[in-house]
Amino acid sequence: MMQKDNNIIINGNLNINLLLNSVKKPDLNTDDEELFWDDPHIAQQMLEAHLNPNWDAASYNHKTIEQIVEWQTKYLNLKKGAKILDLGCGPGLYCTRFSRYGLNVTGMDYSHNSIDYARKYADTNSLDIRYICQDYITMDYTHEFDAIFLIYCDLGALSDNRRDLLLEKIYKALKPGGTFVFDVFTRFNWEQLPLRNWYMSESGFWKPNPHLVLEQTFDFEVENILLRQYTILDDKGAITTYHLRDHYYSKQNILQLMKKYGYQVQDVWSDLTGKNYEEKTKCLGVAATK
Ligand SMILES: C[S@@+](CC[C@H](N)C(=O)[O-])C[C@H]1O[C@@H](n2cnc3c(N)ncnc32)[C@H](O)[C@@H]1O
Structure with a gap:
């Protein structure tokens, strides 16, 4: 997956499709782990x-x-x-x-x-x-x-x-x-799948400023891979999507x-x-x- 670092507000309008696209099932070949490890706050x-x-x-x-x-x-x-x-x-x-x-x-x-x-x-x-x-x-x-x-x-x-x-x-x-x-x-590391979770934080793991976290785990059973997708919406309207892979x-x-x-x-x-x-x-x- 590619970095989604886009703003949800365009010319004063809410671009809801941007959010919709950022929570869709990602491509398994998504290879963006550096995005996670390179972020200074993370x-x-x-x-x-x-x-x-x-x-x-x-x-x-x-x-x-x-x-x-x-x-x-x-x-x-x-x-x-x-x-x-x-x-x-x-x-x-x-x-x-x-x-x-x-x-x-x-x-x-x-x-x-x-x-x-x-x-x-x-x-x-x-x-x-x-x-x-x-x-x-x-x-x-x-x-x-x-x-x-x-x-x-x-x-x-x-x-x-x-x-x-x-x-x-x-x-x-x-x-x-x-x-x-x-x-x-x-595989026994995950008792319940698929997982979906959301929360809001004033300051936390993903961002120092207020943000919303939409977390989903996608199960690629044939390949024995779980892709954890974190869609982060911050207080400036920017959406960033991170993927963490777990091949079991x-x-x-x-x-x-x-x-x-x-x-x-x-x-x-x-x-x-x-x-x-x-x-x-x-x-x-x-x-x-x-
Ligand atoms: C989950 S942490 C575990 C750190 C350490 N092994 C421990 O158990 O305390 C993963 C570490 O691997 C590093 N890392 C991930 N991919 C890497 C790569 N391709 N080359 C070098 N370091 C990498 C990250 O920066 C991070 O410090």
């Missing part, structure tokens, strides 16, 4: 959500993050100096903790806001972490890392083309025997996908803390080796 809201230790929005809560880092360091047998890459590292919640285990850490994210925060935090706390502000789809490493992480179900947020490209790049970037660790949602997977889907790109799946859990796989799990944690 970026600041995301940073606050990451840094709130108790929220499971934007990142897992900080207690869960500690458990993931502890479990994965042991499970992957990562010794001091092992080289790891955290893709979509945000403000460095995982990088910071992996670095405290003595690992050689690189974090990559295309949010300037998050990377600026992460760099400052590392400087202040004398942590030797390399942070790179870059779209991870454009990375180009060969046999460089012992482990690569992509956490908070971010693989499912990518279009299939970008996901496939990323899987190839991660494979190339791993040392032989290195492991790719990631999580994805399953079964264990079988993951095994097939990993095989296609040459990985060997070592383990599938119900989350990245190593919780045993259960059939109706809402999430899958995966470790796949090169």
Whole structure:
């Protein structure tokens, strides 16, 4: 989908068709995730959500993050100096903790806001972490890392083309025997579908000024994709539409996908803390080796 940044008032008249069009079912090939990640107000809201230790929005809560880092360091047998890459590292919640285990850490994210925060935090706390502000789809490493992480179900947020490209790049970037660790949602994450919701806010996640939010979830069942569409009408009459994609997977889907790109799946859990796989799990944690 394209950005809809149009004004609902034209020459003093209400252009209701603009609103009507902005709430229609979008095209599945809509690939506009940057629109969401690039918005400075949303970026600041995301940073606050990451840094709130108790929220499971934007990142897992900080207690869960500690458990993931502890479990994965042991499970992957990562010794001091092992080289790891955290893709979509945000403000460095995982990088910071992996670095405290003595690992050689690189974090990559295309949010300037998050990377600026992460760099400052590392400087202040004398942590030797390399942070790179870059779209991870454009990375180009060969046999460089012992482990690569992509956490908070971010693989499912990518279009299939970008996901496939990323899987190839991660494979190339791993040392032989290195492991790719990631999580994805399953269909059981959504109890009720389709979802529709609206609310008004004086100031909130989407805009600093008063706005109306029309939220819809479109179910593309054949493709196993949910497209969440947020139509925002602000106090200046501007309409902006954002899409967030959730490609959900079964264990079988993951095994097939990993095989296609040459990985060997070592383990599938119900989350990245190593919780045993259960059939109706809402999430899958995966470790796949090169
Ligand atoms: C939901 S957040 C999760 C952050 C972190 N993994 C965590 O769990 O705390 C997704 C992060 O991925 C970043 N991101 C999304 N797509 C990206 C891309 N193509 N290249 C680099 N970073 C990306 C966003 O800027 C955001 O910081």
